[in-house]
Every structure is written in structure tokens, then in C-alpha cells.
Amino acid sequence: MRLKLRIEKSDTSAESGLPMDVVDETIVPLNLGSVDFRHLSAFKQVYLEKNYANAGLNLSTTRKSIRRMMDNLERVFECSLFKEGEKGDLSPTAFSERLFNDLRFLHAAQCRLKDHIASVHESGRILHISSSPAVFRTPIFRQLFKELQSVGNVRLSYTPVDSEEASKALLSGRCDLYIGTWKGHPKRYITVDAGNVPYHFFQRAPSDRERKSDLPKEGHAYLVNLDGMAPDPKRMPDCGMKWHSLSEKQWMRWLSYPEECATDTLICAPNILGDPSKWTPWEALGTTSPIQLHLYANFLRQHPYEFLPALAGKIRIHAHA
Amino acid sequence: MISPDIREIQVFLSLVHTGSFSAAAKYLGITQPAVSAQIAKLEQVLGFPLFYRNPEGTVLTEQGKALIPLLEEIEKEHVAVLRRAAYWKRAQTKQVKIWADGSISSRKAHYDSNYADSFSSSESWKELSSDADWLTALKTFEVDIVITGSFLRAGDGQGIKTLPLERQRGMTVAWDPTYYNFVTEPFDFLQAITSTVILPARSMAIGFREFLVDWCETAYSFPLREMIECRTEAEAVDACKLGLGVLLLPGDAEKRLALRAQHLGCIHAFNTVLPRAFTFGIRYRAEEQNPLVLSTVELLAKRLSVA
Numbered sequence: 286m287r288l289k290l291r292i293e294k295s296d297t298s299a300e301s302g303l304p305m306d307v308v309d310e311t312i313v314p315l316n317l318g319s320v321d322f323r324h325l326s327a328f329k330q331v332y333l334e335k336n337y338a339n340a341g342l343n344l345s346t347t348r349k350s351i352r353r354m355m356d357n358l359e360r361v362f363e364c365s366l367f368k369e370g371e372k373g374d375l376s377p378t379a380f381s382e383r384l385f386n387d388l389r390f391l392h393a394a395q396c397r398l399k400d401h402i403a404s405v406h407e408s409g410r411i412l413h414i415s416s417s418p419a420v421f422r423t424p425i426f427r428q429l430f431k432e433l434q435s436v437g438n439v440r441l442s443y444t445p446v447d448s449e450e451a452s453k454a455l456l457s458g459r460c461d462l463y464i465g466t467w468k469g470h471p472k473r474y475i476t477v478d479a480g481n482v483p484y485h486f487f488q489r490a491p492s493d494r495e496r497k498s499d500l501p502k503e504g505h506a507y508l509v510n511l512d513g514m515a516p517d518p519k520r521m522p523d524c525g526m527k528w529h530s531l532s533e534k535q536w537m538r539w540l541s542y543p544e545e546c547a548t549d550t551l552i553c554a555p556n557i558l559g560d561p562s563k564w565t566p567w568e569a570l571g572t573t574s575p576i577q578l579h580l581y582a583n584f585l586r587q588h589p590y591e592f593l594p595a596l597a598g599k600i601r602i603h604a605h606a
Numbered sequence: 607m608i609s610p611d612i613r614e615i616q617v618f619l620s621l622v623h624t625g626s627f628s629a630a631a632k633y634l635g636i637t638q639p640a641v642s643a644q645i646a647k648l649e650q651v652l653g654f655p656l657f658y659r660n661p662e663g664t665v666l667t668e669q670g671k672a673l674i675p676l677l678e679e680i681e682k683e684h685v686a687v688l689r690r691a692a693y694w695k696r697a698q699t700k701q702v703k704i705w706a707d708g709s710i711s712s713r714k715a716h717y718d719s720n721y722a723d724s725f726s727s728s729e730s731w732k733e734l735s736s737d738a739d740w741l742t743a744l745k746t747f748e749v750d751i752v753i754t755g756s757f758l759r760a761g762d763g764q765g766i767k768t769l770p771l772e773r774q775r776g777m778t779v780a781w782d783p784t785y786y787n788f789v790t791e792p793f794d795f796l797q798a799i800t801s802t803v804i805l806p807a808r809s810m811a812i813g814f815r816e817f818l819v820d821w822c823e824t825a826y827s828f829p830l831r832e833m834i835e836c837r838t839e840a841e842a843v844d845a846c847k848l849g850l851g852v853l854l855l856p857g858d859a860e861k862r863l864a865l866r867a868q869h870l871g872c873i874h875a876f877n878t879v880l881p882r883a884f885t886f887g888i889r890y891r892a893e894e895q896n897p898l899v900l901s902t903v904e905l906l907a908k909r910l911s912v913a
Contacts, residue, residue, distance in 0.1 A: 320688060321611050321612050321613060322609065322611050322612055322684075323611065325687070362691055362692075362695055363695055363699075364694075364695050364698060379698075380691075380694055380695070380698060383690070383691075383694045384687070384690075384691055384694070387686070387687050387690045387691070388687055390683045390686065390687075391680065391683040391684055391686075391687050393683075394676070394679045394680045394682075394683045395609055395680060397676055397679070398609065398610075398673075398676045398677070398680060399609060401672070401673070401676055402652055402653070405653075405654060405669055405672075406653060410653070410654050410669070411668075411669075456659060457658050457659040457660055458655045458657060458658040458659055458667065459658055461655070587646055587650070588655075589646075589649035589650050589652065589653055589654055589655055590653065590654065590655075591653055
């Protein structure tokens with residue numbers, strides 16, 4: 286065969302003045318980038334079935350689509366893959382035999398990946414649940430967390446995230462599920478009702494003092510925020526005092542150091558375990574609170590955990606129960 | 607379960623290596639939203655998150671980290687399948703792919719004019735790029751024959767056969783007398799390596815750079831600090847003529863590059879210590895069974911030896 290030589294200047298040779306590339310013009314580089322796993326798995330099926338229609342059936346696609354993929358492969362490799370017999374049966378060419386043989390290692394690597402993913406799914410994926418520390422302290426959150434722990438194939442992990450950071454945490458993947466008073470935009474997040482946090486009245490009173498059965502008419506009244514949100518003040522009982530907003534941080538401090546708070550102070554806050562000798566819950570006196578704050582569970586609409594919607598359903602059932 | 611496609615795997619690995627969506631997009635030549643979409647698609651296919659997205663960059667999740675070796679293997683095998691397919695196609699169409707370094711040109715021009723029509727295959731010649739990993743390229747069937755040099759048998763074995771065309775001793779040290787005033791009798795190698803050294807590309811003399819670094823540290827307790835690696839020998843000579851440093855070349859390059867004619871000071875050093883150190887030869891896969899490649903190797907050996 287006579288060589289047909291074509292001189293091409295490469296960047297290197299052009300700059301250096303050294304010999305230029307000599308490329309046989311009969312050799313055209315293959316566009317191998319256009320061959321993906323779809324093509325290769327279609328080829329494998331056709332090779333095994335010796336029939337386009339059966340291969341299509343196995344891959345849940347049409348004969349036409351399989352045929353098109355084989356044509357594409359033949360165009361890329363510039364080699365015929367199968368010879369069609371009179372009855373439509375296919376016989377692989379020598380090139381096909383080699384290609385099928387070479388596919389073994391790729392197939393083995395793909396199987397290893399599949400096994401790994403299956404084991405991740407079976408051993409349980411880690412579900413990062415987040416809330417603000419204030420929501421974490423509420424009994425309803427703890428109960429919900431306990432119930433979710435019983436869901437199979439999921440391992441729960443808790444990460445504290447303030448409500449201002451909720452959106453960022455969900456988008457960045459720091460958490461998969463955010464529970465709090467925060468509600469994400471419906472275009473991006475799926476939000477479900479996670480139940481209500483009941484508010485309780487606590488009175489700062491020394492243990493030796495006689496407690497009244499009604500709400501005190503004097504002193505200070507505070508409404509504790511949860512994630513920066515507070516129940517509607519219009520729904521608060523009329524006690525003759527103006528309800529002031531109180532941060533959760535300050536409420537935590539007063540729980541630890543009650544002496545810093547004036548006696549007769551009335552606090553409306555999410556239920557919490559405190560020292561009953563310092564803080565008297567009004568339920569003890571037979572008064573129940575109608576005040577509640579809604580909690581929501583948020584997750585990304587395009588979150589990769591396919592079980593999140595089902596999990597959200599479970600949260601919804603829990604909330605209604 | 608649907609397995610991830612090669613494009614998603616490539617995007618994932620680029621993101622792992624670059625560390626940010628924008629850098630990966632730049633590397634792949636696609637837009638940043640396209641990278642995000644591919645990663646989101648991959649996460650959906652796998653069923654778990656692969657990255658934590660932070661303003662400072664991306665951080666792999668534990669499950670994402672565990673996937674890296676598996677996905678790297680798949681990508682490697684995919685490339686291997688396609689390269690082997692290209693190899694089978696070459697075998698069928700009687701084509702042989704050859705990479706050769708810059709020094710081959712004079713020999714090749716000689717046999718092109720005299721013997722070109724005696725080959726039974728059609729050859730595809732390409733100049734070996736300076737950063738080419740020809741060892742891997744040979745092993746993965748990207749190329750059939752590589753003609754280049756190696757120092758102290760670096761790259762020999764490992765499933766690669768070498769047909770030596772020429773063996774040369776020692777190394778050539780060249781400098782521009784305008785910038786360097788070296789004493790040649792006796793020549794002190796230490797005076798040369800204290801300056802910046804200019805070396806040929808690694809692909810032209812595999813093992814030479816490693817040998818020099820090791821040699822300078824062991825024999826002279828002097829670590830090579832400044833090295834300029836040139837893509838071609840001509841580029842290295844030009845750099846030397848500009849006074850950028852002292853040129854070190856494996857074997858006897860004085861005549862081949864006409865160094866003295868270019869008014870460069872030059873000495874052939876370590877002739878006794880390093881006999882037959884530099885091998886210029888034809889390399890091909892040891893298990894090669896394609897008769898066309900084997901016959902081309904034989905023909906090349908004859909032609910290039912004659913030249």
C-alpha cells in the first residue's frame with residue numbers, strides 16, 4: 286500500500302521549527318465520546334439475543350431504537366457489527382466478538398458499583414434531620430425523632446441549624462429534612478405539617494407562697510419566641526398585663542437562674558421540664574392553654590432520597606395523631 | 607436500579623478533582639448549570655447525596671467518597687473498551703498508529719523518500735507531545751508503536767518491548783560561553799548544576815530527570831532547584847542560547863543538534879560511569895499479536911537503523 290502523506294503543523298512543531306506531524310489522511314480519529322453505556326448495553330443484548338426485537342424487549346425499548354443505536358455504533362467504530370440472515374437472525378462479526386469480549390471488564394466494574402449502591406441502600410442511608418436547638422427541646426420533636434428512628438433502611442442523625450440558616454442547610458446538603466416553624470418556598474421545597482407545639486403558662490413563684498388559681502393581674506407577662514416566631518398575641522388570655530416578647534435564650538437563662546426573674550412573672554412558653562418549685566406550670570392548677578405554634582417538615586423537591594415523600598407522609602400522620 | 611451513565615460519571619470525577627462546580631464546568635467546557643444538573647441527575651440515580659454545597663466549594667459526603675474508586679474504575683474500563691475497539695478497527699483496516707519524538711524527523715524523512723511504498727500497512731504518525739504518557743498509551747492500546755528515548759532502562763519491562771536503535775553513553779552538557787565561563791579541563795559537573803538546568807521533555811527521555819535529581823542529591827549533596835523542561839530539543843537549545851540555563855541532554859547530542867556550530871560550549875560527561883545509558887528505540891506491547899504491528903516494527907527497525 287502506498288502511503289499518502291499529508292503534512293500538518295502542530296502547535297509544538299510550529300513554534301519549535303521541528304519536524305511537523307505526518308498524518309495518514311486515510312485514518313480518521315473515532316468519535317468515541319459519543320459511545321455511552323446505553324449503546325454498549327444495547328450491543329451486549331443484541332449479541333446475546335442475536336435479534337434486535339428481543340434485545341429491545343429485554344431493555345424495554347423498541348426494535349427501531351436498538352437498531353438506531355447499533356447503526357450509531359457501527360458509524361463510530363466504522364465496522365459492521367452483525368450480519369443479518371434471511372430469517373432476520375443476526376450473526377456477530379469478528380469485530381463484535383472482540384468487542385463483546387472486551388466488555389467483560391467494564392461490565393464487572395459496573396456490577397461492583399451496583400452491589401455497592403445496593404449495600405448502601407440496604408444498610409441504611411443517613412438522614413440528616415435538623416432543627417433549631419429550641420425546637421429540639423420540645424417534646425413533640427423528640428417524639429417525632431423517636432418514631433422516625435423506627436423506619437427501616439434509614440439511619441438518623443441530628444444537626445442543629447438555626448431557622449435563618451434552614452434554606453442554606455437544605456440546599457447545601459448539610460441536612461435532608463428541616464423541622465421548625467420555617468416554611469420553604471413551595472417551588473423549591475416540599476413542606477408538610479409536623480404538628481403543633483403547645484404553649485404553657487409558667488409562673489415564677491416561691492414555693493412557700495400560696496398560688497392563685499387565676500392568672501396573676503400584676504407583674505410582667507412574657508411570650509417566648511420559637512425560631513423567632515411567637516403565637517398570635519390576640520389569642521393570648523387577657524390577664525390585664527401587656528404581653529412582651531422574650532427570646533428563647535433569656536427564657537433558658539431564667540430557667541437555670543430563676544432568682545434573676547421577678548416573682549409573679551408570667552411566662553408563656555413551649556412546654557419544657559423545669560424546676561416545679563421555681564416555675565409552676567399552670568396545668569398543675571387545672572388551666573390548659575389553647576395556644577400553639579405550627580411546626581413544619583421541609584425537604585428539597587429534588588432531593589435524591591426517593592423515600593423522603595413517604596417519610597413526609599409518616600410525619601403528617603404523626604402530626605394528625 | 608438504573609446505572610449512571612458515563613457522562614455523569616465524568617462530570618462527577620471532574621468535580622471531585624477540581625473541587626468546585628464552576629471549575630469543573632470550565633474543565634469540561636460546559637456551563638455550570640449543566641454540571642449541577644448532571645450531578646443532581648447522578649444523585650437521583652444513586653439515591654443519595656454526593657456533595658455538600660458550600661459557598662467556599664463542594665465537599666464530598668462519606669457516601670460520595672466511597673464511590674470515587676468505583677467510578678474511576680468504570681471510567682477507566684470504558685476508555686479501555688473504546689481504545690481496544692479502535693485498535694481492532696485499526697487491525698481490520700490495516701492501520702498502525704505510531705508516536706515518535708522530535709528527533710525521529712531526520713531518519714523518517716530519509717526512509718519516507720526511499721522506502722515508503724514497501725509497507726503493507728498504512729501508518730499514522732504523530733509527534734509525541736511533551737506531556738504524553740506513552741507508557742500508558744501503549745498499554746491501553748491508544749497507540750501501537752512509540753519511537754523515543756529512555757534513560758537507564760526506565761520504562762522497560764512492564765509489558766513493553768524495546769527494540770533499541772541506538773545506545774549512547776553519558777550525557778551532554780551545553781552552555782552559552784557568553785553567560786557561563788566553565789572550565790572544561792577538568793570539567794566540574796557541580797558548577798553546571800548550580801545554575802538553572804534545561805532538560806528535554808520527559809516523554810523524550812523517560813527516566814532522565816529522575817536520574818539527575820537523584821544523582822545530584824546522592825553524589826553532590828546538591829538538590830536541583832531550578833529546572834526548565836522544554837517540549838522539544840530545539841526549544842531547549844534556544845533556551846540555552848538565550849542564557850536561561852545549562853542544557854543537559856541524555857547521550858551524545860553534540861553532533862545531532864550541531865551544538866558547537868551554534869557557538870555553544872559543550873562537553874560529553876560521565877562516559878565511563880554511564881555506558882549505554884541512553885537508549886533510543888522502538889517500543890511496542892510485549893503481548894502484541896497483530897502481525898501488521900510486528901512487521902511494521904521490524905521494517906521501522908531496519909529503515910531507522912540504516913538511516
